[in-house]
Amino acid sequence: MVETVRACRREDVPIVAGMFARVFQRGKGVPGRELPRYFEKILFPDASPDASNESPSRVFLDAQGDVRGFIGIWPRRMVLHGRTIEAAIAGSMMVDQPDAHPTAGARLLRAYLSGPQELSFSETANDISQRMWEKVGGQRLPAASLDWLRVLRPAGFAVALAGMAFRPASIFSPAASGFDRLVEARGRNPLAAPPDAFGYRDAEVTNAELAELIPTLSDSYGLHPDWHSPELSLLLAHAESKERYGDLYRRVVHAPGRGPVGCYLYYGRRGRIARVLQVVALPDAVGATLDSLFRHAASAGCVAVRGRTDATLLDALIARRCVLFHGGAMVIHARNKALLEEVRQARSLLTGLAGESWTRLIGGKFA
Incomplete structure (x- = not known):
């Protein structure tokens, strides 16, 4: 054979x-x-x-x-x-x-x-x-093909990072938390989450509500999934549990007088680095959606936020003091070269729920 x-x-x-x-x-x-x-x-x-x-x-x-x-x-x-x-x-x-x-x-x-x-x-x-x-x-x-990182609490982030390589380092978490609280109380944390934007608000939503909203927001992208094949509700159900990352938060951002303009999903745990699954926003609301994400992650006790870039997010991430570094590469292929170039030029939604990161194989624990 x-x-x-x-x-x-x-x-x-x-x-x-x-x-x-x-x-x-x-x-x-x-x-x-x-x-x-x-x-x-x-x-x-x-x-x-x-x-x-x-x-x-x-x-x-x-x-x-x-x-x-x-x-x-x-x-x-x-x-x-x-x-x-x-x-x-x-x-x-x-x-x-x-x-x-x-x-x-x-x-x-x-x-x-x-x-x-x-x-x-x-x-x-x-x-x-x-x-x-x-x-x-x-x-x-x-x-x-880049990951981004936004530090929120410097001392806590340093301990969390050390704990990933050497687990006993986590014993310093209480001290780091106290130091970060002191710095924030004095207004000296240059990496503190941005203040509330006037008129904007965000709220926790259900999978069912997201399944209705994400297709509408996706229409602003030149390339995006047809959320009916497979069904978005199925992908959201798979994404429910990523035990290595923490609890899943689903938030929708509302602009004054306009209704929903963005949403985000991330996994977070107090004292840990939050992991973003998806950010979807209208072109003029990308910054406000990221600001909302950072504020909520800080309120949940996360020390930093990590996610995946795309061309839509890049400028707003740089403006918000995010560190960029190489993660896994986003690669594309098409036998039709004209199609390949069209995809390269499009405002695309290809990561997270649109890609493969919705599976429990990334971030899940299996007994």
Whole structure:
């Protein structure tokens, strides 16, 4: 038998889950029951008896017929300047024993890019994956390939950062919190959250309310998902739990006399760095939406806020003293070069709920 790539089947799920635990979670042995169940849920969402036994995702088989690689593929319908295009998102590409199978990653990527979709993209490509995309005609979107960080409480942030590398450092959290409170009380924290904007207000909302609002706000983007394929409510349900990041906050920003102009979703925990899932805003309300996010994260006790950039957010983030650094690359590919250029030039919504970060595979814990 020769090495090959085929569709992922239901019987592959336990093997794929075990590979994910070893590659991405540094797990040892067989993962618990929860991780395979989640892979089953996202790879085969249709649980009916007549459902297909094959997923759009792909697996790599070695010469013995054993599964040694995987790439997650999620079809997504997009709207580009009013017309519908078929797209597919790639994520969680992994290879077991890559030294023994050096071409597995490239073969998985080629199998994905040769699919029926008009546009292919991934928001979490590492350096190796990015080079593979570029070799087959893919391109990186620079503005969407950066992470941003806004520090709110300097001492608390320093302790939180140290605790990520050395857990016992967290014992200094109370002292750092006291120092930050003292600095803020004296008005000497240059990184304090911005004051309330006149007339603007924000409020917590439900998933159902977000599912109605996000499509309306998305219309201001040249490229955005068709939130009915898959349903936005399904993506929001998946995003509900990311135990490594904290509680999920869903907020809508209202402008005076205009109603909702932006919204944001982030995960936060007191004394920790908040992680942003999504910011969606009308062009003239991006700054006000970010300001609201920073104020709310500060009120929740977060020491900093971290998220993903895109061209829409970039100027407002820079103006608000955010630090920019390279995260996973946003890469795109289209066989139609005119389409590729049109996507590059569009005000695009491709990350978070529009990409792959809605899954529990990013930020979740599995027993």
